[in-house]
Amino acid sequence: MKAVCVRDVSFGYSEGLVLDNINFTIEEGDYIGIVGPNGSGKSTLLKLMLGIMKPQKGTIEIFGQNISSYKGWGKIGYVPQKAASFNTSFPATVEEVVGANLFSKIGLFKPIKKSDLDLVYKYLDIVGMREYSKRLIGNLSGGQQQKVFIARALVSSPEMIFLDEPTVGIDVKSQQEFFELLDRLNKELKITIAIVSHDIGVITQKVGTVACLGNKKIAIHENTADEHALKDMLRDLYGDNMRILLHEH
Numbered sequence: 001m002k003a004v005c006v007r008d009v010s011f012g013y014s015e016g017l018v019l020d021n022i023n024f025t026i027e028e029g030d031y032i033g034i035v036g037p038n039g040s041g042k043s044t045l046l047k048l049m050l051g052i053m054k055p056q057k058g059t060i061e062i063f064g065q066n067i068s069s070y071k072g073w074g075k076i077g078y079v080p081q082k083a084a085s086f087n088t089s090f091p092a093t094v095e096e097v098v099g100a101n102l103f104s105k106i107g108l109f110k111p112i113k114k115s116d117l118d119l120v121y122k123y124l125d126i127v128g129m130r131e132y133s134k135r136l137i138g139n140l141s142g143g144q145q146q147k148v149f150i151a152r153a154l155v156s157s158p159e160m161i162f163l164d165e166p167t168v169g170i171d172v173k174s175q176q177e178f179f180e181l182l183d184r185l186n187k188e189l190k191i192t193i194a195i196v197s198h199d200i201g202v203i204t205q206k207v208g209t210v211a212c213l214g215n216k217k218i219a220i221h222e223n224t225a226d227e228h229a230l231k232d233m234l235r236d237l238y239g240d241n242m243r244i245l246l247h248e249h
């Protein structure tokens with residue numbers, strides 16, 4: 001089954017088209033990285049796939065249903081850019097932040113039932129943050145907060161999660177742990193993952209498929225360690241006038 005099907009989609013703001021007649025699909029179980037230069041439309045594409053904005057032309061289907069009538073948003077988790085995601089000075093504990101994503105059942109920041117709390121702890125365990133459950137979210141480091149936001153997205157048992165530049169401002173070690181976590185979610189829990197990043201070097205080492213945005217178009221590449229294929233992919237993105245410097249960081 002296709003998790004996302006984007007057909008002939010065009011979208012622009014007042015300055016003109018950002019995405020021009022793009023087509024691609026995300027299969028269930030895929031782990032796809034959406035990369036591209038600043039301003040190439042990565043966040044725009046994500047907002048279209050989340051139904052936050054509507055394409056001016058074309059259609060988007062989520063799990064086989066047209067997005068405009070799609071009702072299964074509980075199946076979709078979203079981890080927004082950290083800076084935009086949450087007012088971290090809000091005096092909420094880690095378990096409250098995660099539990100709040102069950103609000104359709106329990107009401108925002110109302111006391112959490114034991115069975116819901118078990119669920120909250122289950123996902124805090126998965127992201128390795130259970131011992132922080134009583135701490136205020138604002139007192140955690142950026143990397144720790146980001147793990148909590150993943151648990152928050154997971155607590156509603158999504159079949160797919162979208163992540164928008166989730167590792168910005170996070171140190172290399174925490175980034176590594178973060179990508180190991182995503183890998184486990186994809187392989188063990190079979191969650192479909194779409195992650196937006198401008199960090200091609202990191203992303204191409206992690207994901208199964210790379211979607212490159214550039215020149216208002218999208219190019220899909222199966223990920224590969226092959227340097228020639230990587231060059232072709234980057235040429236699609238940045239044009240011929242480029243040189244690759246591979247490094248181990």
Ligand SMILES: Nc1ncnc2c1ncn2[C@@H]1O[C@H](COP(=O)(O)OP(=O)(O)OP(=O)(O)O)[C@@H](O)[C@H]1O
Nearest residue numbers: 013014018036037038039040041042043044045198
């Ligand atoms: N609300 C808006 N109104 C007008 N133009 C916008 C709006 N949001 C984005 N744009 C423009 O659309 C283009 C694509 O923006 P978008 O944020 O999708 O790119 P991006 O690839 O996510 O960029 P970055 O890597 O810098 O986050 C940019 O030229 C941007 O200036």
